[in-house]
Amino acid sequence: MLELFLAELKRSWIEFTRYPVDAVAGVFIITSVFYGLFLSARYIAGPNLQFGDRLDAIVVGYVLWTLVIFVVTSIVSILQIEAQTGTLEQVMLTPYGVSRVFLARAIASLTINIVLITGILLLILLLTGRRLYFPLTLIFPLLTVLFGAYGLAFLMASLALLFKRIQQLLGLTQFALLFLLTIPSETWSGTLSIVRFLLPMTMGAGILRDLMARNLSLNFVEISLAFLNGLGYLFLGLIVFRRAEVEAKRRGILGGY
Incomplete structure (x- = not known):
């Protein structure tokens, strides 16, 4: 797997x-x-507008949304390009398996895109004059968001594998993701807290806002639930993609576009 990742990283570079x-x-x-x-x-709002830590939270949500869009669109774009160029069947025949190839390619692309995302974040902070906190513990909620993003990416790739062109649906998904990643779900209580656990990436995004915008400590219970959520969506995406791969082979539509 490491050899595959290094090859894909070289390709992305x-x-x-x-x-x-x-x-x-x-x-x-x-x-x-x-x-x-x-x-x-x-x-x-006029010159007397005071954002407080709300603008910081919005900055975190917006940058997260940009990162997730990179992740989701990368796998779908890879699959559609392979279908257009007629090389999708060759990818299916690799000894690594198509899921591993697309996942390694997406992670390799993310490795480079992280640099671009960091540049975007620094530019936004410079232009708005805001300041965020960067504790080492932010890596944990960030991982939960990435797990959920890759799970959603494989769900969308399953549709692309069967229906080939899903650009309009992908565009609608981007607006839905903007809602999920910028809404202050960490302030929800009661029944909404259960909804927050079921939605993809929402808990991880809320924890990141608490850490980076409000300088709060990491909550062990919340981060554990966020990991369960992220891993659940990741496994769901991989399972559905595998079923879509089998169905596409059964219909004989892998090489079609």
């Missing part, structure tokens, strides 16, 4: 170095969108 303008343009656009919304809110 070659693609990144050959098309750097696209990556730089993405960073500029994503940062500009957030800064434009920030300036609009300040203009509407």
Whole structure:
């Protein structure tokens, strides 16, 4: 598996170095969108607007949303490109298995995209004048978010494997993810706290806001539930993708587009 990851990392790095303008343009656009919304809110509310730690929480949610979009779209885009170029069947025949190949390719791509996401975060903090906390414990809720993101990515890839073109559905999913990752679910109580546990990535995002925006300590019970949620969605995505792979082979539509 390590050999596969290193090969995919080399492949992703070659693609990144050959098309750097696209990556730089993405960073500029994503940062500009957030800064434009920030300036609009300040203009509407007037000079006496006080955000408090709410803006910090929004920054964390927005950057998380950008990261999750990278993860979800990467696997779907990889699968669709393989189908368009006619190499999907070759990937299916690899000894590693198609799920491992796509997962290794997505993680390799994420390794490079983390640098871009970090650049986006630093630019937003510089433009807005805000400051976030970066405790070492933030790696745990970040992992839970990534687990859930990869699970959702494989669910979407299952649809792409069977129906080939799902761009409109993918666009709608991005808006739903913006809601899940920016809404302050950590303030929910009662029945809503149960809903929070069932929704993908919501708990991990809330814990990250507590750590980075409010400088709170890590709650062992909440992080344990967040890990259960993330791993549950990851295994669900892998199982559904495996079933979709079997169904696509049965229909003989792997090489079609």
